[in-house]
Amino acid sequence: MSIFTKANLIRFVAGAICLLLVLNFLWTSESDGSSNTSLSKLSIRRVHKYAHIRSRNDSGSGTGRNTNMAGHKLPTAPLALSKERELHNERNSTLTTVIAIANFTSIPQDLSHAHPHPQDYANSTLNPQLHLTENCTDPDPRDGGPITPNTTLESLDIIEAELGPLLRPGGAYQPTDCIAQYHVAIVVPFRDRYAHLSVFLRNIHPFLMKQHIAYRIFIIEQTNGKPFNRAAMMNIGYLEALKLYRWDCFIFHDVDLLPLDERNLYNCPRQPRHMSVAIDTLNFKLPYRSIFGGVSAMTRQQFQAVNGFSNSFFGWGGEDDDMSNRLKHANLFISRYPINIARYKMLKHQKEKANPKRYENLQNGIGKIEMDGINSIKYEIYSIKEFPTFTWYLAELKNSEKKS
Numbered sequence: 001m002s003i004f005t006k007a008n009l010i011r012f013v014a015g016a017i018c019l020l021l022v023l024n025f026l027w028t029s030e031s032d033g034s035s036n037t038s039l040s041k042l043s044i045r046r047v048h049k050y051a052h053i054r055s056r057n058d059s060g061s062g063t064g065r066n067t068n069m070a071g072h073k074l075p076t077a078p079l080a081l082s083k084e085r086e087l088h089n090e091r092n093s094t095l096t097t098v099i100a101i102a103n104f105t106s107i108p109q110d111l112s113h114a115h116p117h118p119q120d121y122a123n124s125t126l127n128p129q130l131h132l133t134e135n136c137t138d139p140d141p142r143d144g145g146p147i148t149p150n151t152t153l154e155s156l157d158i159i160e161a162e163l164g165p166l167l168r169p170g171g172a173y174q175p176t177d178c179i180a181q182y183h184v185a186i187v188v189p190f191r192d193r194y195a196h197l198s199v200f201l202r203n204i205h206p207f208l209m210k211q212h213i214a215y216r217i218f219i220i221e222q223t224n225g226k227p228f229n230r231a232a233m234m235n236i237g238y239l240e241a242l243k244l245y246r247w248d249c250f251i252f253h254d255v256d257l258l259p260l261d262e263r264n265l266y267n268c269p270r271q272p273r274h275m276s277v278a279i280d281t282l283n284f285k286l287p288y289r290s291i292f293g294g295v296s297a298m299t300r301q302q303f304q305a306v307n308g309f310s311n312s313f314f315g316w317g318g319e320d321d322d323m324s325n326r327l328k329h330a331n332l333f334i335s336r337y338p339i340n341i342a343r344y345k346m347l348k349h350q351k352e353k354a355n356p357k358r359y360e361n362l363q364n365g366i367g368k369i370e371m372d373g374i375n376s377i378k379y380e381i382y383s384i385k386e387f388p389t390f391t392w393y394l395a396e397l398k399n400s401e402k403k404s
């Protein structure tokens with residue numbers, strides 16, 4: 001009897017297809033350096049070539065990325081992710097759930113290597129003729145005003161080619177002509193907004209560079225499997241950023257909002273600041289007085305005082321109003337720039353699915369402040385990567401969606 005029967009042919013074709021799928025999976029995992037978990041295929045990796053990520057053998061001493069347009073060598077940034085920590089995350093195949101504790105004992109205390117002293121600037125190799133002894137000052141409001149963002153869609157590779165030479169790895173920057181007085185972590189909760197990300201980075205970096213601040217952009221991407229929890233991603237961004245540096249100020253920033261005025265300063269005042277006061281899609285009007293969504297600024301102490309955001313809001317809506325209530329409960333009030341300055345453009349996107357429990361969680365939120373926040377969040381970090389224009393975390397939230 002011939003072996004070339006119809007049934008055997010079908011079995012052979014099916015087996016060949018399965019073999020090709022297995023080989024493709026193994027090749028993809030090895031070629032992009034990702035972990036064996038399929039979660040990595042749900043991340044920014046699927047749309048980025050990774051051509052500009054520092055390799056393990058890269059000492060970072062190249063001139064291309066460490067010089068600005070004027071040809072001055074950038075100082076060793078206090079904002080760079082330690083290579084030891086990056087390698088540790090690559091080698092650690094057994095992931096441990098992180099239970100964050102809301103206290104200052106987890107914040108690095110020895111910051112002499114991270115927080116430059118004025119003398120360090122004076123002895124730097126920025127320019128043989130330049131000795132930095134003066135502190136940076138806020139930009140003169142007379143020199144700034146309305147701006148028009150560039151919303152042309154480009155790939156991340158093109159954005160990195162434009163901005164990479166001006167930045168330290170991981171999307172970090174500090175002024176080269178004065179000593180920065182504000183050290184700001186820009187925390188961006190993220191999922192599936194790849195087009196928005198490239199437009200955001202292209203606009204936000206030049207905007208921030210003019211403000212004479214030291215900053216770093218953190219993109220916190222949530223894995224699939226649960227509804228998007230924007231507040232929890234911001235909590236994770238806060239906790240992970242503090243493992244790198246004792247930031248003065250945290251700006252929590254939606255990826256689809258672009259500032260429209262250079263006088264809108266990205267630093268932290270004495271009171272929490274709601275920054276996205278006037279958005280074009282809302283006719284540049286403040287919807288209601290207690291709103292705290294879109295873009296907001298808080299100091300480390302303020303965020304600690306309210307135990308961060310609630311982790312209970314899965315899906316769209318509610319978490320910002322809950323934060324507004326937390327601030328009021330802590331005797332803090334919301335400050336704002338004038339409506340003609342705090343203006344933003346919102347990039348187009350589909351409306352998110354609303355959180356059906358947002359009103360219930362909001363009503364019971366005050367009673368849960370001490371037990372729901374940065375002291376109760378549980379998560380796993382699957383990957384940390386330094387791109388030229390941002391530092392990326394892929395995080396899985398372990399907290400469950402519970403009824404209030």
